[in-house]
Structure formats: C-alpha cells, structure tokens
Amino acid sequence: MANVLRNSAKFGFSGVLSQLSIHSRHGRECVSPCFSLQQRNNSTSPKIKVDLDNSTGVAVLRMQSPPVNSLSLDFLTEFCINLEKLEMDKSCRGLIITSVSTHTHTHTDTDTVTQSHKTMIHTITPPVCVVSQTLSKVSSTGLDIITLPVCVCVCVCLVSQTLSKVFSAGLDIMEMYGKSPERCGEFWKAVQEMWLKLYGSNMATIAAINGSSPAGGCLMSIGCDYRIMADNPRYSIGLNETQLGIVAPFWFKDTLVNTVGNRAAELSLELGLLYSAPDALKIGLVDQLVPEDQVLSTAQDTMSKWLAVPDHARQITKSMMRKQTIDKLLSNREADITNFVSFITKDSIQRSLRMYLEMLKSRKA
C-alpha cells in the first residue's frame, strides 16, 4: 500500500493507471499527440463539448450525441481523449459530466447569435428557425445576417430536440449486434478504457444526471465521485443488463457494490432494476435530487466543496478506496475481453439483443 501511495503522490492516481494500462488505440498512444500545455481545454467535437472554466478549475463535459447519447466506439474514443486531456491539464481539478439539455443550450446559443448580429431570431419548432422580419430593417446586408445565424441555430435545435430526456442510454446496442468478434473486442476495450479513466481520475468528478441513465449510462454515473439527479418522474437509472438477457461484468458489479452495498447491488443486478430518482436516492445510487433546472448549478456548488479539500489528500484517499477494484480489471483485461466477445457473439445472446431492439422500436410505434 505504501508503494501505491508513493506512486499516487508522484504520478497522480490516473498516472499510475496510465502506466499500468495496456497501450491501445483508445489509450495513451492514441491521445498523447493531442496534448499541449498551452492548449485551453475548451473543445467541441461532434459528440462531446467541453468547457473548462480557468478561474474555478472546473470543466463541464456535455454529451451531445443524438438521439440518446449511446456509448458507441466513436463516442467512447472521444470521451477518453477529452478525459485524458483534462487529466493532463494541471489547471483542471474538477469535472462535471452531463447531457446537453434543451433549455440552456438553445437559449445560450440563440442569445449569442442575437447579440453578435444585433438581430432577433425566433425558434419555432425544431429544427426550423426563422429570422424575424424586423431584421431586414436593421441591416442593409441582409444576406450576411441570414446565412450564418440560421445555420448555427438549426444545429442547436437538432441537438436539443433529441436529447431532452436522456443522460446516456448506455452502451450502443448496435455495437454489440451483428458485429465481428474483432470489432466487438475493440469496442469492449474502449468500454474498459472509459471506466478505468473515469473511476481512476485524479479530478473530483460529479455526474449531473439530467435524464435517464440505464446500464452503461449508470456505470458512467457511478464511476464519478458524486451524483446529482433531476427529480423528474420520467427518468430512471440502474444496471438493467439482465433485462436485455446479458450479464453485467464483474467490474460493473464491483462499482455498484462500492456505491450501494452488497444487498442492494444483488437485488438491483439480478432483477435488472431501473430506479426512479427517489428510489435511486433511497438506496444511495444517487446522492442528491434537485429540480431539473438546478442540476448543473447544484453540481457547480457541490464541486466547490469537493475542491476545498486539498487535492493530494483527496486523491490518495480516492486511490485507497478504488485501487483494488481497478487493479482487478487491470490484471484481467484480456480475459475480460475474450469473455465478452465469446458471450456477446453467441446466437442466443444475439437473438436476445435483436428482440430488445425490436421492443425499443415497437414501443415508439
């Protein structure tokens, strides 16, 4: 243990993990070229938007991958790259993970456009946007005004429209259905990498859960240090894998046990339970419920309390609490991939996944 603590102090917790982890397409080899100490870690990639506030040292990572923020190979790769960049940035001490939400996103961007072009833009029904008639009176170069703002606004509305109810729908089922064993293995390695980076992060991490969060979405939430969920009766959270006819692997199980204890985890996993927000609070799956429009601001207030604790003390303590669980996967990574691939490619499991996908689609119709 003394060795662990020495390493933790020297490299930081995730530094220890990075040293131990297998270099993969989704690991350090892939992301290292992206680092730049001068670089401000504000970035927007297709599926993820990151804003780092340099005055507080807190980054907000917004998932924006319609329709349901499912965790595809591409999404996971982007997620890991962003996490690694923030981890390497000494000015970043805290990370809040959330999903792009309808109101904040649409209004913010519309306001920006409005101010910069001194115009009025009205959103009607997404994705349709219109520039008000008063505009043309304001400027004689109407074409300049209309071309850019309408494009920006349409993009915003598309994202807002389709992500309003979901934090993350979990692993992308299409990555596990009808894919070659090689591709399944690559996908699973990326899932492992996401969890290793998040659960072992040196940053204080808070999940601001502003929508449903089943399975892999729940794993991402319990990979954080603290969870704040919107008190909305439509939202649920849990590791529901057995409902799909699949089995959550040992490290999903371990993370859940570490969060809610053995008995609650046993019930939760065997029955594949999805909990309402109040029930999730009751078993300790989330730490706090707040009205939906206060999820992010509460996360920011809470983060300032976490950051009031000296970093080294918090990080070493976190390492002591989580290292054993992380090491278990690190020393069984290849076997875990082999196990996943042979399980998921079985005919019976593929049939279960197909039926589940059909159920999802028929629910819509």
Ligand SMILES: CCCCCCC/C=C/C(=O)SCCNC(=O)CCNC(=O)[C@H](O)C(C)(C)COP(=O)(O)OP(=O)(O)OC[C@H]1O[C@@H](n2cnc3c(N)ncnc32)[C@H](O)[C@@H]1OP(=O)(O)O
């Ligand atoms: C050793 C072996 C180990 C195996 C371990 C495997 C561990 C697996 C972990 C997982 O994460 S599996 C995924 C589990 N996820 C779910 O069960 C969630 C399913 N989705 C939903 O319940 C709902 O979609 C929602 C998230 C509550 C949102 O509901 P909403 O009504 O807003 O949207 P929908 O109309 O249902 O969906 C829109 C669209 O998205 C498709 N979709 C939904 N979830 C997924 C997903 N996880 N992956 C891929 N695609 C998904 C859904 O089919 C719809 O598609 P279209 O009909 O529009 O084409």
